Amino acid sequence: MKNPLSSDFTIGFLGAGQLARMSAVQAFRYGMQVAVFSDRPEDEPVQFMTPHSYSGSFDDVDSMMEFAKSCDVITLENEFIDSEVLRELRDRSGTPIFPSPESFALIENKRIEKQTFEEAGIPVTPYALIRDQEGLKTFGETHGWPYLLKSSKGGYDGYGNETVQNREEALAAFEKLGGNIGHDILAEAFVDFTHELAVQVARNETGHVVYPCCETVQKNHICVAVKTPAPVPSDVREKAQQLALKATEAIDGKGIFAYEFFLTTGGDVLLNESAPRPHNSGHYSIEGCTTSQFENHIRAVCGLPPGNPSLIKPAAVMINLLGTHKRAAVIENAEEAIAEPGGHLHSYGKLQSKPGRKMAHYTLLGEQLEATYNKAIRLTKQIEI
Amino acid sequence: MKNPLSSDFTIGFLGAGQLARMSAVQAFRYGMQVAVFSDRPEDEPVQFMTPHSYSGSFDDVDSMMEFAKSCDVITLENEFIDSEVLRELRDRSGTPIFPSPESFALIENKRIEKQTFEEAGIPVTPYALIRDQEGLKTFGETHGWPYLLKSSKGGYDGYGNETVQNREEALAAFEKLGGNIGHDILAEAFVDFTHELAVQVARNETGHVVYPCCETVQKNHICVAVKTPAPVPSDVREKAQQLALKATEAIDGKGIFAYEFFLTTGGDVLLNESAPRPHNSGHYSIEGCTTSQFENHIRAVCGLPPGNPSLIKPAAVMINLLGTHKRAAVIENAEEAIAEPGGHLHSYGKLQSKPGRKMAHYTLLGEQLEATYNKAIRLTKQIEI
Numbered sequence: 001m002k003n004p005l006s007s008d009f010t011i012g013f014l015g016a017g018q019l020a021r022m023s024a025v026q027a028f029r030y031g032m033q034v035a036v037f038s039d040r041p042e043d044e045p046v047q048f049m050t051p052h053s054y055s056g057s058f059d060d061v062d063s064m065m066e067f068a069k070s071c072d073v074i075t076l077e078n079e080f081i082d083s084e085v086l087r088e089l090r091d092r093s094g095t096p097i098f099p100s101p102e103s104f105a106l107i108e109n110k111r112i113e114k115q116t117f118e119e120a121g122i123p124v125t126p127y128a129l130i131r132d133q134e135g136l137k138t139f140g141e142t143h144g145w146p147y148l149l150k151s152s153k154g155g156y157d158g159y160g161n162e163t164v165q166n167r168e169e170a171l172a173a174f175e176k177l178g179g180n181i182g183h184d185i186l187a188e189a190f191v192d193f194t195h196e197l198a199v200q201v202a203r204n205e206t207g208h209v210v211y212p213c214c215e216t217v218q219k220n221h222i223c224v225a226v227k228t229p230a231p232v233p234s235d236v237r238e239k240a241q242q243l244a245l246k247a248t249e250a251i252d253g254k255g256i257f258a259y260e261f262f263l264t265t266g267g268d269v270l271l272n273e274s275a276p277r278p279h280n281s282g283h284y285s286i287e288g289c290t291t292s293q294f295e296n297h298i299r300a301v302c303g304l305p306p307g308n309p310s311l312i313k314p315a316a317v318m319i320n321l322l323g324t325h326k327r328a329a330v331i332e333n334a335e336e337a338i339a340e341p342g343g344h345l346h347s348y349g350k351l352q353s354k355p356g357r358k359m360a361h362y363t364l365l366g367e368q369l370e371a372t373y374n375k376a377i378r379l380t381k382q383i384e385i
Numbered sequence: 386m387k388n389p390l391s392s393d394f395t396i397g398f399l400g401a402g403q404l405a406r407m408s409a410v411q412a413f414r415y416g417m418q419v420a421v422f423s424d425r426p427e428d429e430p431v432q433f434m435t436p437h438s439y440s441g442s443f444d445d446v447d448s449m450m451e452f453a454k455s456c457d458v459i460t461l462e463n464e465f466i467d468s469e470v471l472r473e474l475r476d477r478s479g480t481p482i483f484p485s486p487e488s489f490a491l492i493e494n495k496r497i498e499k500q501t502f503e504e505a506g507i508p509v510t511p512y513a514l515i516r517d518q519e520g521l522k523t524f525g526e527t528h529g530w531p532y533l534l535k536s537s538k539g540g541y542d543g544y545g546n547e548t549v550q551n552r553e554e555a556l557a558a559f560e561k562l563g564g565n566i567g568h569d570i571l572a573e574a575f576v577d578f579t580h581e582l583a584v585q586v587a588r589n590e591t592g593h594v595v596y597p598c599c600e601t602v603q604k605n606h607i608c609v610a611v612k613t614p615a616p617v618p619s620d621v622r623e624k625a626q627q628l629a630l631k632a633t634e635a636i637d638g639k640g641i642f643a644y645e646f647f648l649t650t651g652g653d654v655l656l657n658e659s660a661p662r663p664h665n666s667g668h669y670s671i672e673g674c675t676t677s678q679f680e681n682h683i684r685a686v687c688g689l690p691p692g693n694p695s696l697i698k699p700a701a702v703m704i705n706l707l708g709t710h711k712r713a714a715v716i717e718n719a720e721e722a723i724a725e726p727g728g729h730l731h732s733y734g735k736l737q738s739k740p741g742r743k744m745a746h747y748t749l750l751g752e753q754l755e756a757t758y759n760k761a762i763r764l765t766k767q768i769e770i
Contacts, residue, residue: 005716005732006713006714006716007714025413025414028406028433028434028734029410029731029732030732031714031716031731031732031733034433034434047436048419048435049413050435051433051436051438290727299723305720307723307726308727328391328392329391329416331390332388332390335690338689338690338692339690339692341675341693341695342675342693345390346416347414347415347417349417349418351392351393
């Protein structure tokens, strides 16, 4: 690969949302050019950031070839493109893709992902592939009701997940998720947990770094806040960090990766989900860490040494600012949050808001975690978007 | 002005170089759209960052009108556009320009600038407007040889400045700078100084913040490094900060402003130059301060409250990485600098390098200023561009 610090070096993003946008900002910082391919023709966050914008279908290698050939390296902001498509795109265009299609192949399907990590000795939540009505019943009898049904591919922020209380609900959800038409459906036992944790890892051929273990605060399966470091014993945080690194090694990951864990009531750390990309749980790192997850995303896929992920203050809190109205996007009542020393607002440049849509986030650094969290909540609660 | 946190809010930059580029990155962070107008048709740093790119002449209001009308607010990265042109552009397009044309009018000409600041009670270096051969002689006899001759407009990084040792050199320089064809030429006495200092101020109708006082290390009139806080007594730093704020108030500045001072051998702080824009002396603030000069540039011109300018570590050092070769730009031998914890590389995306051209910079944060400076020098000295 060409020296990524050549000024005509172009990094391409498959996907044009906020994760790519925040990564692209870091690419600019290194003097790079940014190209973007989206499945929407216009008005996506990254499309406003470059003259090099392409669109088409993520399923169609042909439609991505012109984009791919214009790039020196390609990366992704989601995990919904088939690894076979990525492999063909890479091989036909000659442009490297990181994380690699081979890494993607090990995690793109939730069943294969669980197997990959189990084989590496990483504890995962109890699960089974469900093929039919009998399987739905057996899983409930073995692991108890309620449990979760998930599409093996394409789940995101709770979409593609169904909680089922009994056999009737299980059957309805199985059909809703497409189990009856051949989609792989996974059952997952509910785990009694005290905290949901997350860890990011940046890794490439030059080395790796592991971010602090944070707590993700979820409402309705959507992350609403992140507290770093997670308010759990330090040995639990270290355990999650070790597992996150092990998981990244298991898929020979080159890039930035995020792992979500349950800390069970019994004190176990179980891997829940992985993401081969920057992750909402790591947004705090933009100001909170010496090197952000986005900068390390760029560094890792370009072969530059990953940078120090240490916290620069004892506490970092990130609040997701979700849309509150269906309207043209505008952030209102944010003056106090912006004026707060140590407070940082990031808006994603989405033109349209709607209730629950991830529109922006707010990071507050401080000396003490709960006080910082409470202040961040207070400063952001009146914000409307 | 429209709420700047509307996602279709467009900030326009007159000028497309590294100062606009680093400011534009911050505009993206607030979800804004970026438009740029350059006097070069392509390949300027900001032109790679937006689909909204315009070019033409900075002297021709007509050629800037389409750009201006596409923006909600316009700002600048240099001080070379005539304030009358800016005023006409603003009045005809209806788009606000900050810093305002009225502020520009008070500083665009070095003679008027000196008068403005003198009238505000700010000590400046001894100077005189030179009209003829007699004036050249009188200035030398009054203030001693050598002294400096400067174009009243358009000087930058030592260009447009001439050091003259005697009457013959003075006359040659006067003609070289265009004094004989009516250009305003200023003579400035050499000041015996121990340090060159700089301070940034962000100011708008909501308030102001003053950055720490830093030392600029110059070679051949080009800034090669910046040390923050300046290694001078704290009362000297405070004096420079007070004068910088006073100067910003004197021109009713809205935006980010930088001021360069001499600390004389006698202990006086004299204002040397001002810049109504982000400044090389403030690049350290990207990682060194809670809120960078570029973020406060965006905040100030958009009417958002300026953010906390405090240092986040006791010492911040910035090294300018100048071109070392005439070639397509590529940064080589930077691995060690990038891998250093607390070290941050920024490249400006210029396609062509040449010896002495400002291509990139490197910031290193640390606990102790001289040790940090020495380490930064060591880490960057082998870099070639």
